[in-house]
Amino acid sequence: MNPHSDTLRTADGRTALRMERRLAHPPEKVWAAITDPAQIEQWFPSEVTVELRPGGAMTFSMPGVSGVAMTGTVTDADAPRLFAFTWGEDHLSWEITPDGDGSLLTLVHTFGDRFGGASFASGWHLCITALSQLLDGESTAVYPDSGALHEAYLEQFDLGQGTVEDTADGPRIRFERQLVRPADAVWAALTGGDEPAPGEPAPEGFTAEKVPGGPVTEVRASEVLAYRWHPEGTVRWELRRGTGHGPRLVLTQTGPRGFDTATALAAWHSRIEHLAARLLED
Incomplete structure (x- = not known):
């Protein structure tokens, strides 16, 4: 999970964070882990409901927090290749391609807040680490970022300039x-x-x-x-x-x-x- 393989690009007021990870599991298994709500909640810090079809509704609810939920809409659901959806004003695309006996997972998160890029990158870094652990059959025990991972991404993406x-x-x-x-x-x-x-x-x-x-x-x-x-x-x-x-x-x-x-x-x-x-x- 090397953060230096990740990129941040800004154009026309929107910023795209791109993260690639090789996973030692076939696309079908990875697809299930990123689309099945029962599996999503094991690596993503939110309870998710999804109608797995283009135009389908999604909700994101923090565990233990009632009355507050974000909503989204599925934009792509092409198993086991592409799962994409809106999340509030953001857009997330998960692309899975075969890679030998495993898969290459590519996440592109597009958003408006460029200076939040290090926060999003460090958060997704931890989520994808937990996703990999889940696929490997391990405990998804990932320690929260102390701030060091955030600062490493901030430096990598050159977000500290005036x-x-x-x-x-x-x-x-x-x-x-x-x-x-x-x-x-x-x-x-x-x-x-x-x-x-x-x-x-x-x-x-x-x-x-x-x-x-x-x-x-x-x-x-x-x-x-x-x-x-x-x-x-x-x-x-x-x-x-x-x-x-x-x-x-x-x-x-x-x-x-x-x-x-x-x-x-x-x-x-x-x-x-x-x-x-x-x-x-x-």
Whole structure:
């Protein structure tokens, strides 16, 4: 189960995660394991119902959680070759091809949230590991990701880079990154345990080398902190809802035309990488 064989591609606002695994079992056996609800629930963390035909309905319910279920529609059901369906706004395609005395299983998960790619990849990595164990007749005991697998995929897919956008008010640096610890833990790491208040200097954790600090202009614990680094510029940290592992960090820096965006971009990249490494250690 080598994550380095997996790919992430984005085009026209949609992202496709592609994962391939060779399984030592014939296509018919693999087909049953990915389409039979009794087998699916042994490797996938949801109870699934499916009408196994194109246009058939699907539901996905978390065990022990009532009243909340996602729905989908089967788009392809060509046994034992192709099983595909929608899952909310996403689309999943499972293709099985004969490979010697076994099978090659190819999953393509298409979605809109590019920065959730490492979360989806690490989640499917664990699911397919459990699927392989099930096919081998072993216990499907897979340990949850501590965050290390997520971070390995994030690095592989190069999801930690920032961008510089040109706006009517000047340039804006933007980073978006999925984090691997709860928002309260991220906030504590950034504040150092001292709660900031409007008008006070921004805590060191929210600053970066070669980017001046300044007075806090907005703060909501575990959600938002913004400060003025320049009379015409603001740094803003937001911890938004994420994809399973923790909050989604969105960091922006705005400033006057002509400010050194290249230096600031590198400084913020280094700062966020340091934060991510510390969270992983914790």
